[in-house]
Each structure stands twice: as structure tokens, then as C-alpha cells.
Amino acid sequence: MNHLTLEALLNEKLRPEMVKDYCPNGLQIEGKAEVKRVITGVTASQALIEKAIELEADALLVHHGYFWKGEPEPVRGMKGKRIRSLVKHDINLYAYHLPLDIHPELGNNARLADLLGIQVAGGLEEHPQSVAMYGTLSQPLDAEVFGQKIEQVLERKPLHISAGHKVIHTIGWCTGGGQDYIELAAAKGLDAFISGEISERTTYSAREQGVHFFSAGHHATERYGVKALGEWLAEHHELDVTFIDIDNPV
Known part of the structure; x- marks a missing residue:
């Protein structure tokens, strides 16, 4: 080609x-x-x-x-x-970059939702190209159980900032460096928010607004969009495509 x-x-x-x-x-x-x-x-x-x-x-x-x-x-x-x-x-x-984060089929957010069993409801921002998403779990989960699921799927233990004993049913997420979208998640009354990274301020935001926060790794949350895009190229356009995962603990 x-x-x-x-x-x-x-x-x-x-x-x-x-x-x-x-x-x-x-x-x-x-x-x-x-x-x-x-x-x-x-x-x-x-x-x-x-x-x-x-x-x-x-x-x-x-x-x-x-x-x-x-x-x-x-x-x-x-x-x-x-x-x-x-x-x-x-x-x-x-x-x-962002086009691959937000693509509804192959995007990082879409792939992470699929891997974690989140049913997508829409974007947290009020426009069609929202970078952050929100949705629901098929059944509410204890926060520790959900954290274990993230670890199992991403092969990386997430950092969990707890919101107490609140179970998780509604959840927002943004792969990579989307930690500040927790403010929109809190405004929407969601139970939890996932992102790749965490800032010092995120801890207080999660605790004070009662939102479970999971920092699951910038690299770990963004492996799956480009992998899916490559698989699409191989399947539909007959290219020889290989995904290489270079280890990154961040």
C-alpha cells in the first residue's frame, strides 16, 4: 500500500x-x-x-x-x-493522539470500557468529541473488587483513592492523563473515576467529593487503542501488523 x-x-x-x-x-x-x-x-x-x-x-x-x-x-x-x-x-x-482516544470503536476509552465491562452511556463533556466518558457496570461492585478487576485486566495494580464503603455502579473514565476530569464525574454524581495518571490534588478531590479514584497507569490504559487500530488494518487492508508493548510502569 x-x-x-x-x-x-x-x-x-x-x-x-x-x-x-x-x-x-x-x-x-x-x-x-x-x-x-x-x-x-x-x-x-x-x-x-x-x-x-x-x-x-x-x-x-x-x-x-x-x-x-x-x-x-x-x-x-x-x-x-x-x-x-x-x-x-x-x-x-x-x-x-486524541482522535485515537475518543474513537467510539477503536479508541482507548472504548477499548478500556470493553475490557472492564463498562456499558458506555456518553461523554462527560457536552460536545460530541468528549475526551472523558461515563457509563455503568452491569452490576454494582465493591471498590476493592473493582480494583482487583482493573489489576487483572491491565496486569498492573492501580492506585485507589477510596471514597469509603460506597459501592460502584456509575463510573467515569479517561485514559492517559485525564485525572482532572474527576471534577466532571463528581458533578455528575458518579461513584468512581478511572484515569491513567494522578496528581497531588486528585487525592483531595476524590476524598472530599466522595468519588472512588483509580490511577491505572498512562501507558497501561492506552495500549489497547493503537493495538485495535493495527488489528483493523490487518483484517480489512491485508497489512502485516505487529503490536509491540514496550514496558512502562507509569
């Missing part, structure tokens, strides 16, 4: 033009024109790039790419090494 055709397919599926983001979505670094083998992963780290080189990939498809707003612009140091490695081996880099 032509590398620009692949970008057009991904753009058609994820609709990046509908979202105001912090980085460019789509083809960030251009490589060879013909793409047959694709490596997917969460972040375009040097370790993931080296794996793509080892597996002779034509393209790397990630959730966290490069060129974030506010980052230093010079291509030097760690950033320079990463980009030189991709250019030297003629590897295309495709990255989709």
Missing part, C-alpha cells in the same frame, strides 16, 4: 480534523512509499524504533508521536536520535 494511501485510510477512520489537539495527527515523518509491514505501539520511543528496525518495518503507528505544542523545536539530542533512526531506515511514522 502506498504510504499516503495508508494515511488517507487512517484519517478517514479516525477523523483527526474533528479534534483540536496538541500535536499533528497523521504522517509525521515520511519514509518509503510502499508499506507492507507495520509496527504499532503506544509511544515512538527509541526502544520501539529499534524494534521496528529489527523487524524491517516500513511504518511505525503510535498513539504518542512527536512535535507537541510547547516542546523545544530543534531536532537534537534524544529527539534528533529518534528522527535520524527513522529517516536512516526509511520508516514512516504515523501518530494519532
Whole structure:
């Protein structure tokens, strides 16, 4: 498949033009024109790039790419090494951030809900491109039991800020760094909120507003969108796609 055709397919599926983001979505670094083998992963780290080189990939498809707003612009140091490695081996880099978080089928939020048995009700924000979601469990669960379920599914023990003995039926979530959406969850009267990260202020917000908070890991909560996107490419467009999970405890 032509590398620009692949970008057009991904753009058609994820609709990046509908979202105001912090980085460019789509083809960030251009490589060879013909793409047959694709490596997917969460972040375009040097370790993931080296794996793509080892597996002779034509393209790397990630959730966290490069060129974030506010980052230093010079291509030097760690950033320079990463980009030189991709250019030297003629590897295309495709990255989709918020469009991959919010996609209703393949998105990080959608995949996490499916894995945890959450029935999606809608977005916490009052617009169609809401980054945070809310829904219900099929049956109420004790907070400790739900925490154990998160650990089992994500293979990572979450940090739980308890709201006492309240059982969990309604729940909000936002993968990655979405901890501040707990305020919307509290305003909506939800029992719990899940995100990847936690801030110092999140502890008091959860305790004082009576919302169970689970910090389940930025990386751990965002493995599943890009993996699903790669599986979609393999199934519907006959590309050779391999998901590589580079360990990250955060």
C-alpha cells in the first residue's frame, strides 16, 4: 500500500480534523512509499524504533508521536536520535493522539470500557468529541473488587483513592492523563473515576467529593487503542501488523 494511501485510510477512520489537539495527527515523518509491514505501539520511543528496525518495518503507528505544542523545536539530542533512526531506515511514522482516544470503536476509552465491562452511556463533556466518558457496570461492585478487576485486566495494580464503603455502579473514565476530569464525574454524581495518571490534588478531590479514584497507569490504559487500530488494518487492508508493548510502569 502506498504510504499516503495508508494515511488517507487512517484519517478517514479516525477523523483527526474533528479534534483540536496538541500535536499533528497523521504522517509525521515520511519514509518509503510502499508499506507492507507495520509496527504499532503506544509511544515512538527509541526502544520501539529499534524494534521496528529489527523487524524491517516500513511504518511505525503510535498513539504518542512527536512535535507537541510547547516542546523545544530543534531536532537534537534524544529527539534528533529518534528522527535520524527513522529517516536512516526509511520508516514512516504515523501518530494519532486524541482522535485515537475518543474513537467510539477503536479508541482507548472504548477499548478500556470493553475490557472492564463498562456499558458506555456518553461523554462527560457536552460536545460530541468528549475526551472523558461515563457509563455503568452491569452490576454494582465493591471498590476493592473493582480494583482487583482493573489489576487483572491491565496486569498492573492501580492506585485507589477510596471514597469509603460506597459501592460502584456509575463510573467515569479517561485514559492517559485525564485525572482532572474527576471534577466532571463528581458533578455528575458518579461513584468512581478511572484515569491513567494522578496528581497531588486528585487525592483531595476524590476524598472530599466522595468519588472512588483509580490511577491505572498512562501507558497501561492506552495500549489497547493503537493495538485495535493495527488489528483493523490487518483484517480489512491485508497489512502485516505487529503490536509491540514496550514496558512502562507509569
